[in-house]
Amino acid sequence: MENDSGYFITSKNIFPSISQLLDYYSKNNGLCCLLSRICPKMIPATEDLSKATRDKWEIDRRTLTKIEILGSGNFGEVWRGTWNSTRQVAIKLMKPGTMDKTTFLEEAAVMKKLRHPKLVRLYAVCSTEEPIYIVMEYIPHGCLQKYLKKDGGKKLTEPVLIDFAAQIASGMQYVESKCIIHRDLAARNVLVADNNMLKIADFGLSKSLKDNSIYVFKEGSKFPIKWTAIEAITSQNFSIKSDVWSFGILLVELVTYGNTPYPGMTAAEVQLKLQGAFRHPKPPGCSDELYEIMLQCWHANPQKRPTFDSLFHILDDFIIATQNSYE
Ligand code: ADP
Ligand code: MG
Secondary structure (H helix, E strand, C coil): CEECCEEECCCCCEECCHHHHHHHHHHCCCCCCCCCCCCCCCCCCCCCCCHHHCCCCECCHHHEEEEEEEEECCCEEEEEEEECCCEEEEEEEECCCCCCHHHHHHHHHHHHHCCCCCECCEEEEECCCCCCEEEEECCCCCEHHHHHHCHHHHHCCHHHHHHHHHHHHHHHHHHHHCCEECCCCCHHHEEECHHHCEEECCCCCCEECCCCCCEECCCCCCCCHHHCCHHHHHHCEECHHHHHHHHHHHHHHHHCCCCCCCCCCCHHHHHHHHCCCCCCCCCCCCCHHHHHHHHHHCCCCHHHCCCHHHHHHHHHHHHHHCHHHHC
């Protein structure tokens, strides 16, 4: 801020120039952290590949070049590549014959409706022949689970991890407002962009909901037990509230730097014990306040769990509200 006497963040400490202000806060405490290096300029994320593809859902696969494989998941491979030789994109290829075209295109149809800075943006599909391609925004630093596991991840302080949690809650707040459920919310399905910006990906299991009704999961399908809400495991009742449960497990992944939840327990043991009062124990180093949020996400009654809207606001204010713990 600026007044007649100079520049300031708090009016108790006024500097004659911005460079003196920056110099002071890079050497002295006063902000939540010391200023270090200049934030790299963000390349603005373009909404669509081009004006021409905005309403054109199907594109010609000859306009795409695959460069390197980024990962392979349940349904196929994900490649880094380019569109029209210039625009960097990620291309998801469906393994021919592993699942039907309709199911694969459902993922794309859900993603296409969603436009939010915290969600991976879908650009187009090539679905006229196999393998089917989904063309989406390329996110440079891979999945959050691996990012947390890397040595660098250990340097992430609790305020940064809480900011991650708030970003994911913000994306899910939008998903909630659209009456959509994700159904596989986990650190492996969150991607890391520049400047620690996160994007939620892999709406592979999501389905559009009508009137907030609870979607009943098809029998025989596989799902990751340690992330799944108790009612979704036992009665296949998936809802935005089962996503809230998964979000609580994602908080565990954040504070344990990408470890698998419920260490030392098999998925079957977890499933059995969750039917009683047992919940994931407080991870080492996790504050009481954050563990309290996790426990709310795992309330036995789905309706008693918080909304993503309230989770976002709690986490967004969390650093200020619990400031004393960081001093
Ligand atoms: P699946 O649903 O088949 O398991 P994912 O969509 O989770 O596949 O992708 C598998 C891996 O590919 C991810 O862990 C990530 O490393 C990489 N990946 C996926 N989407 C992108 C993207 N948009 N940008 C960069 N990397 C991606
Ligand atoms: Mg995945």
